[in-house]
Amino acid sequence: MSLSPPLKRLLLATLCSFGLSALPGPLNAQELASDPEKRTVMMVLDGSNSMWGQIDGEAKISIAKTTMTDLIRDWDFSTPMGLMMYGHRRKDDCNDIEIISTPGFGDRQTFIQKVQSVSPRGKTPIAASLGLAAVSTGAFTGKKVDIVLVSDGLETCQRNPCQEVQVIKQLNVNFRAHVIGFDVNDVEFEQLQCIATSTGGQFFRANNAQELKEAITNTVAVVTDDGAGNTSAGQGNDSSPVPTQEDPSTLLYGKLCETCDRLKPLDVNWNVLKDGIQHHAGLGVIYPEDTHQFASGSYDVTARLFNSTAVAKGKIEIGEDGQQIGALNLNAGSITTFALVSEDDKQVAETALYKFYPVVNGEVGSEIASAFNNQGAPAETWLNAGRYKVTVSVGGNVTDSTEIELAAGEQVEHTFDLRSGTVAPKVFLNAGAKQEVNFGFLTLFPEGSGNKVLIGNYGNEKTVKPGRYDLEVVMGSTLGRVEKRFPIEVKPGDQVTGPFVMDAVLFTYNVTRQDGGAVKGVTLLSEREDKSGFVKTGFAWGNPKGTGIAKPGRHKLQIGNDAPLEVFELILGEKPNITIEVQ
Structure with a gap:
């Protein structure tokens, strides 16, 4: 053809x-x-x-x-x-x-x-x-x-x-x-x-x-139609075994390590060359009616364990009886991964994603394999022997990594401890406030680390690993900004809600001009803690009125490039309205 x-x-x-x-x-x-x-x-x-x-x-x-x-x-x-x-x-x-x-x-x-x-x-x-x-x-x-x-x-x-x-x-x-x-x-x-x-x-x-x-x-x-309208469907029973077809003429074998037993012929996919010409491609079972029979001699092969990334190249020898002598060493093993997510022993994640990266001479290479827990089932990954960096992610939030040395023939288990808690902050302006603040931006900083775990806008819940963190709350308004850090500890299974009190004051402002002209810019100046002067803490361009936020204490407003106006004081628990008319 x-x-x-x-x-x-x-x-x-x-x-x-x-x-x-x-x-x-x-x-x-x-x-x-x-x-x-x-x-x-x-x-x-x-x-x-x-x-x-x-x-x-x-x-x-x-x-x-x-x-x-x-x-x-x-x-x-x-x-x-x-x-x-x-x-x-x-x-x-x-x-x-x-x-x-x-x-x-x-x-x-x-x-x-x-x-x-x-x-x-x-x-x-x-x-x-x-x-x-x-x-x-x-x-x-x-x-x-x-x-x-x-x-x-x-x-x-x-x-x-x-x-x-x-x-x-x-x-x-x-x-x-x-x-x-x-x-x-x-x-x-x-x-x-x-x-x-x-x-x-x-x-x-x-x-x-x-x-x-x-x-x-x-x-x-x-x-199952035999061509005469007769079918063999529906004639089986639970106990009757599946009859085998004619015995294979040749079985090809691999093994995980030099001293390991042979693997099953159906466990390995083969690509076999004889004198540089394709001879057999497929599983390690060859039947008498197949055209690619194996004569005695040496064959170059590439073998893949299951559908994994564990691949080996080498030679196999076929004896006078048409059977393989020995078995090809695939030099491979497996890593079974779990991720603990609760205090219950071996309570693994419903879904967890694992990725595998080869480590050669201390250098981490590109990802070569991945595995997935589904409904808590273990994830088994077959790899060639070597050192690997393994990362895990649960829900995209809780992550961890480790390095594992895998020897040929080994079946290694590794459990990541991702038992987690949640952070769902309740934020208040001051100790006497009864209503939560519904605006702001939240960030978690692990204790002793410059890294950060973003939470996002107020109202979001974040799943994180147990440990000590600094929770940074940033509140900004039309005019002004207040930020404060709170030390917290997250424990497995717990939810951290606070309350977190900002010790901040909201105020409204309204600036007009006597001549009815536009107010192009309003600057908020706040007194330094050491009383050595005032520093800029907010600016609103083109917003002559709105809501401001600041810490309690003495403050001034500056309109455009004019001199700062008189000092006003913000007191916790109050929400003053500052009305100013300028020439």
């Missing part, structure tokens, strides 16, 4: 998304025409953050879990089925795609447990998921393959899923993609429908739990 340059580029982009750079092996007319007896089915479930949306008071993900569980429980695995999910582990990560099981592996209960554990949090990489589903099911070898996508929205990773499946369809006429659009609008409907119609697949639109169940049932009938 001859592909046009645009289609070749698109296919290359699909495979490179997973560290792959070519087809699993060369295709010829005979292979493309192959027609295995059984169709292979891959279910792809949307685990992106939008699945928290509700229908009739129930989260869409909850409805999908129930429906998918029923499907798996009833499935007759004489038709091989696999399961993929996306967007369910990390926020803002277009590579967050997980193969739960390739078709023919695992057992029914494991499928169900994995579906039930999904906690939506991320993006919607539909195109990349379809590409990986095609690779993992052997769709590029001419097999009969059906991919069933359940999604509630549009692609969010700048790819075109409709073009993606069109490329696969041109390579394999036996490939179909079916789509169930769950609670989608018209724009989403058009994009998702294109995926199905471009491949001869079925599209179903479901707007509630019952319609989703019916759509799943109808889709299953299509993918």
Whole structure:
């Protein structure tokens, strides 16, 4: 088959998304025409953050879990089925795609447990998921393959899923993609429908739990049809295991450290070269019918642990029996992060964002990975061995960082202590005032630090780490400004409200000219604490009347460039009205 340059580029982009750079092996007319007896089915479930949306008071993900569980429980695995999910582990990560099981592996209960554990949090990489589903099911070898996508929205990773499946369809006429659009609008409907119609697949639109169940049932009938109107749907049971397909001809293995045990073949994505030519790209399971069989010898490889940033390059040796000798050392480990937010032991944050930065020779590099707690679940991040700076943020306000040395084969846990309190100041002009001040600007300064934690305008509440702070309150009016600092202590779980008394006086002023001319500027002069003279504490341009604020004591007004006027005194608890007429 001859592909046009645009289609070749698109296919290359699909495979490179997973560290792959070519087809699993060369295709010829005979292979493309192959027609295995059984169709292979891959279910792809949307685990992106939008699945928290509700229908009739129930989260869409909850409805999908129930429906998918029923499907798996009833499935007759004489038709091989696999399961993929996306967007369910990390926020803002277009590579967050997980193969739960390739078709023919695992057992029914494991499928169900994995579906039930999904906690939506991320993006919607539909195109990349379809590409990986095609690779993992052997769709590029001419097999009969059906991919069933359940999604509630549009692609969010700048790819075109409709073009993606069109490329696969041109390579394999036996490939179909079916789509169930769950609670989608018209724009989403058009994009998702294109995926199905471009491949001869079925599209179903479901707007509630019952319609989703019916759509799943109808889709299953299509993918299990043997061509004579007979289906294998609905003949499974909870206890019957998923039958495996023919034993693999080769299994590729990685390990976390030199002395560690081998990892499972499905835990690692491989890119294998033989004499500089692409030989295999994908998971470490190769079957007898696959074109890219492994002869004895040495192969150059790049291996990626799961979909993480833990990547290793090296060589593997295949023995005379076609099996790998030893395992590739990925030199990697994992860091599991928690963030304590209350006095209760291990009460972790509902949502916490972690970022990882390599530290080399004391220099901190760019961010290479991120992880996310969702609903208190731990965040596990796989990385190559080394030193990392790890930062954490809860709600964008409470932050912390540390450095962790990760050795190969280690699984390190680190708990950030972000137990916090809140600051919600109640501010009063003076000790006798009964009404709070409703204007001003607030700033927190950690004790002994020049850094500051901005709160903003009065009335805002701020979540902060426990500790001692200076709370600075700045009050400004048309004329004048008063600021004062208050030492405070924030304790875990407590809210600091005050009261905070400013010892300030509000006054009104009204300046006019005898000739009716404009008053261009009014300056407030306040007496120094040591009584050595007066200093400027406020200026109002073009405001001959308004409200002023100042500390109690002696003050003067200066109009324009004229000499200062007579002294007036401000007394706590009073609100004088100063009326002046000038020549």
